[in-house]
Amino acid sequence: MVRVEIEQEKRLPDETLRIFRDVISKCQKTVVGKTEVIDGLLVALLSEGHILLEGVPGVAKTTVAKAFSNAVGLDFKRVQGSVDTLPGDIVGTYIYNPSQTSFALQKGPVFTNILLIDEINRNSPKTNSAVLEAMQERQVTISGETIDLPRPFMIMATQSPIEFHGVFPLPEVLVDRFLLSYNVSYPSEREEVLIASQRSFASEEPEDALSKETLLGLINLPKQVYMSAHVQSYIVAIVQRTRSVSGVLLGASPRASIALSKVVRAAALLRGRMFVTPDDVKQYAPLVLRHRLIPSASVGAPSMDEVVANILNETPIPERTD
Numbered sequence: 001m002v003r004v005e006i007e008q009e010k011r012l013p014d015e016t017l018r019i020f021r022d023v024i025s026k027c028q029k030t031v032v033g034k035t036e037v038i039d040g041l042l043v044a045l046l047s048e049g050h051i052l053l054e055g056v057p058g059v060a061k062t063t064v065a066k067a068f069s070n071a072v073g074l075d076f077k078r079v080q081g082s083v084d085t086l087p088g089d090i091v092g093t094y095i096y097n098p099s100q101t102s103f104a105l106q107k108g109p110v111f112t113n114i115l116l117i118d119e120i121n122r123n124s125p126k127t128n129s130a131v132l133e134a135m136q137e138r139q140v141t142i143s144g145e146t147i148d149l150p151r152p153f154m155i156m157a158t159q160s161p162i163e164f165h166g167v168f169p170l171p172e173v174l175v176d177r178f179l180l181s182y183n184v185s186y187p188s189e190r191e192e193v194l195i196a197s198q199r200s201f202a203s204e205e206p207e208d209a210l211s212k213e214t215l216l217g218l219i220n221l222p223k224q225v226y227m228s229a230h231v232q233s234y235i236v237a238i239v240q241r242t243r244s245v246s247g248v249l250l251g252a253s254p255r256a257s258i259a260l261s262k263v264v265r266a267a268a269l270l271r272g273r274m275f276v277t278p279d280d281v282k283q284y285a286p287l288v289l290r291h292r293l294i295p296s297a298s299v300g301a302p303s304m305d306e307v308v309a310n311i312l313n314e315t316p317i318p319e320r321t322d
Contacts, residue, residue, distance in 0.1 A: 010226070010274035016218070017272045019210065023071045030067040031060060033191045039270060040180050040287060041068045041156070045215075046222055046266035049179025049259065050135050050155040052120075052291060059184045060195075061158040065116045073210045074113035074152070081122040087130035090117075091140040105142065110134050113152055113212075120157040121167045128174055131155070135177040152219060172250075172294065179259050180284075181291035183305075225265040226275040230318040234278055235260050237318070238285055241311050242293055247302045250294040260288045278317045285312060 020042060027038045037053070041064070044051040053061040062078075069076035079090055092108030109115060117123070117131065134140050138149050157178070160167050187195060210218075236257050243251030264280040271280075286308045293304045302310075 012221075012269055012272045012274055016221070016269075019214070019218070020270050023068075023210065026071040027064070027067045030070075031064050032194045033187055034060060034064050034184070037064055037182050037184060038068060039267075040182055041065075042072075042270065043263055043266045043284075044179050045072065045152065045154055046219055046269065047179055047262040048152060048154070048219060049262065050157070050177060052157050052159060052175070052178040052181040053184050054159045054161075054181065055184035056161060056186075059186060061184050062116065062118055064184075065114075065156045065158075068156075069114045069116075071210075072114075072215060074212065074215070075150075076114045076116070077109035077112040078116040078118065079109050081117055081119040083122060083124055085123050085127050087127050088142075090127065091130050091134070091142055094143050105147075108140075110140055111149060113150055113154065115153075115155050117155060117157045119160050119167070121159050121170050123168070125168065125171065128170070132174050132177065135174075152215065175291050176253065176255060178291060179263060180287045182287065183290075221269055222262065222265040224274065225268050227261065227265065228276070228320065230320045231264075231276050231278060231281065232261065233318045234281055234315070235264075235285075238281070238311055238315050239289070241315055242289060242307070245307060245311060247296055247307055248293050248304075249296045252289055252292045256289060256292050260285060263288055282312055 023042060024035070024038050028035070031038065041051060053065070055061055066076065066078075079085070088108065090108050091110050092106050094103040095106045096102075097104050115134075120128065120131070123131070130140065134149060134153075135155055138151070138153055139146055140149065141147075159170070186192075239252045239254070239257045239260065241251075242248060242256075245251070260281065263284045264276045267280050267284055268274070268276050286305060289308050290304045293307065295304060295307075
């Protein structure tokens, strides 16, 4: 018990916490609102995961992604999803050089630190299979040759609503690789007034907030965050309940338990703590689970957000045993 109390008293150094707040502040020089999304991008980067931004066009999904990339000072590239996009357009291909009578590798945009795939559900399934290897293995295969991607590596993907023309439903195996999913909604009236006035002038691009070396050091911090046994049991109980609740055809896999454990450790750091609380789990469980659940086809079935909210209300927090 004494050891646990000592662990829980550990706080993140003020200097490190200041770095996180500086990143958020610099993003907000370009982006109006969207604080939760910016927090999620930072959590995903610290967890070395990927993030899916859903919503209608024009709600600043791409703007948030570009502002965040500038703020953390990492290499950034963008790909526009379309039915004509080929795997080689993302991972690259070998090009014949007549002067040297040999083939040279032309690397695709995936060879970067942060890759934004706009409207990923406009890509064909064949193209997204190449994206899947990059997300899961942190590598790509070109003409039989496997090449590692740089570290850190993160994919931000935006997704248009399925009701739009020319989109494909993303396969479950691909969606499950996204660490977090956000539904980016319309701004409030006050925020939209600020957006309309700011867009009349040239927006200021935020300066770099981090060096790559500093960021790689920060990425190792979540592994040092303490999680008690009762919080870990709480995470597993929530995920397991998704497999038996009504309205859900297929619940979350153990990958969701791993993802939520990673996310709450990184989230604790943003709060200045080196330990996880059940409140961290409650805050981020919807963002980790909402896109992983497959709803049943029954009429009047609840949304997955409602399902997760009900699960959190009905799942008790286990008592401490350590």
